[in-house]
Amino acid sequence: MDRLIYTAMTAMNAAMDRQRVTANNLANASTPGFRQEIFAVTPATLRDGSLEARAPARGNVRGAAMRAGRVVPTGNALDVALEGSALIAFQSPDRQGVVYSRRGDLRVGATGVLENGEGLAVLGETGTPITVPPGFILNIAADGTVLASDPAAGNAPPEPIGRIRLVNPEGSPLAKGIDGFLKVPTNAGGTGVLPPDLTARLTPGALEMSNVETADTLVQMIEAQRAFEQRARIIATAGELDESGSTLMALR
Known part of the structure; x- marks a missing residue:
């Protein structure tokens, strides 16, 4: 169970970082010469000889979109x-x-x-x-x-x-x-x-001007928020499964 919670937690952190980057892009939509930041999430699978069940997510700013602005x-x-x-x-x-x-x-x-x-x-x-x-x-x-x-x-x-x-x-x-x-x-x-x-x-x-597309950035913000909520639900589900397992053990 700890593997599920830890993996979901790292994904939540990556989703939060994505929201920060997206919010920064949106805040600079009218900043002259601003280049939109590109955020990327990569899995870091833990290999220890057992089943590779844990793949923590790592998110960071990969670079900037260098396309020209108006x-x-x-x-x-x-x-x-x-x-x-x-x-x-x-x-x-x-x-x-x-x-x-x-x-x-x-x-x-x-x-x-x-x-x-x-x-x-x-x-x-x-x-x-x-x-x-x-x-x-x-x-x-x-x-x-x-x-x-x-x-x-x-x-x-x-x-x-x-x-x-x-x-x-x-x-x-x-x-x-x-x-x-x-x-x-x-x-x-x-x-x-x-x-x-x-x-x-x-x-x-x-x-x-900035090369940030406001409409696309707003969509990215919504997607990042939904991704965070999905990870939060996974952790809540893991808690419910843990409680159910403890109940079954108590009945034995």
């Missing part, structure tokens, strides 16, 4: 929509590594660093955050070059202050961690760095 013109000079499969390199929140995203709602932060809507610093080709001189007006070219013009300089042409580090992930493994960021895993357990792609292009004045 591109919406915004007219904002700092909004950028990436073309093809290109990604923008950002400084990780702990400032110890590099993460990748297609979120292009850029802005100048309080410290003068170019960042996106999540507050992640945009990295330049040298691997360091792009810093904007105070009061300068920015424009971004199709190749990722950041152009800054000084309003006090009159009609002086804008000057480049850096180039956004655009990368192409094709041919490289991408993983989406529990923090929601795309990374390049390494054999040592850390994260790798993709080289710049000088041919990558972006569209200024536009944003690529």
Whole structure:
């Protein structure tokens, strides 16, 4: 009986994790550049020489769906929509590594660093955050070059202050961690760095929206809830069988 309960319990945990991932996808249905998380459940059969009756379920985020989202013109000079499969390199929140995203709602932060809507610093080709001189007006070219013009300089042409580090992930493994960021895993357990792609292009004045399909995600949420309820009923049934067995033993 303990085998049945333990197996059902692991399946309940996997169903709960699936609900969390689905809820996160649904919450980010309107987040620019968000990539839908893909959840997978795999059985882990216990082999000890006896009957293989136990197969605990293990669920985790397998990766992200990289299909393109809808591109919406915004007219904002700092909004950028990436073309093809290109990604923008950002400084990780702990400032110890590099993460990748297609979120292009850029802005100048309080410290003068170019960042996106999540507050992640945009990295330049040298691997360091792009810093904007105070009061300068920015424009971004199709190749990722950041152009800054000084309003006090009159009609002086804008000057480049850096180039956004655009990368192409094709041919490289991408993983989406529990923090929601795309990374390049390494054999040592850390994260790798993709080289710049000088041919990558972006569209200024536009944003690529999330690729989450709201209707499909709602269906997935209902399926995850039903799966959890089914596992709960199995545990309840196991309890009833155990009580019935104890009653029969008492009658002997």
